[in-house]
Amino acid sequence: MSPDVAKLVTQAKAAGVTIATAESCTGGMIAAALTDIPGSSAVVDRGFVTYSNGAKMQMLGVKAETLDAKGAVSEDVASEMAEGAVKKAGVSLAVSVTGIAGPGGSEFKPEGRVCFGLARAGRSTVTETVEFGAIGRANVRMAARDHALFLLMRAIS
Numbered sequence: 497m498s499p500d501v502a503k504l505v506t507q508a509k510a511a512g513v514t515i516a517t518a519e520s521c522t523g524g525m526i527a528a529a530l531t532d533i534p535g536s537s538a539v540v541d542r543g544f545v546t547y548s549n550g551a552k553m554q555m556l557g558v559k560a561e562t563l564d565a566k567g568a569v570s571e572d573v574a575s576e577m578a579e580g581a582v583k584k585a586g587v588s589l590a591v592s593v594t595g596i597a598g599p600g601g602s603e604f605k606p607e608g609r610v611c612f613g614l615a616r617a618g619r620s621t622v623t624e625t626v627e628f629g630a631i632g633r634a635n636v637r638m639a640a641r642d643h644a645l646f647l648l649m650r651a652i653s
Contacts, residue, residue, distance in 0.1 A: 499645035501529050507652045508539040508589075515648065516585035517543040518556055518577040518592035520568065521610060525641040526591065541585045546577065552594075556580030569594055571611050571623035578613030579621055589651055590615045591644045597636040606630070610640045614647050 508515060517526045527543025530536050544555050549568055552558040557580040558573055566572040577592035595610030608628035615621040628639045 499529075499642055499649060501645060502533050504645060504649045504652065505530065505533045505536050505539050507649070509535070511652055513539065513589050513652055514541050514585075514587040515539055516541050516581040516587045516590040517644070518581040518590060518613070519543060519545050520547055520552070520577075520592075520594040521597045522593050522637050522641050522644070523547065525637060526593065526644045529641060529645060541587045544577075544581055544584075552577060556584065567605065569596055569605050569609060569611055571613070571625055574611040574613035575615070575621045575623050576613075578615035578623075582615045582617055588617050589648065591648050593640050593644050595636070595640060597633045597640075598630060599633060601630075608636050610636065610643070612640075612644060612647060614651055616651065 524545045530540045546552040546555050549563050556577050558576040562572050574592045574594050578590045581590035592613035596607050598607035601607035607630045611625045613623045628636050
């Protein structure tokens with residue numbers, strides 16, 4: 497089942513929610529899906545594509561200590577990415593994605609592992625990890641995009 501992005505945008509408008517994305521392995525696919533919808537400019541403020549660790553630190557304020565201790569593909573980094581997006585953009589809601597789309601991976605961080613963060617102004621940040629498996633780079637990225645959109649939908653409804 498694909499997310500109904502038009503409905504997400506409509507619900508966000510009605511609720512007065514503004515959104516930012518903080519993306520690594522999806523490379524802007526979440527922001528692109530949102531901005532494909534006419535009128536999304538009332539809701540979408542910006543998307544941060546922070547593929548490198550340096551970009552995560554510079555653009556979103558992810559701590560070097562977190563990256564060193566946990567690695568870029570971790571719920572801790574996903575949390576700091578989402579919180580940084582809320583803070584830097586001044587929005588009410590942000591979703592973050594960091595993962596290993598493949599090919600490759602390791603015993604400890606396999607291909608298809610994606611960590612998500614969902615931050616809301618004034619609320620605790622929620623994180624989760626999804627193991628999509630070795631389904632191929634394009635499929636991992638699309639699955640991560642869709643999962644992030646579903647997270648936004650749940651947060652708004």
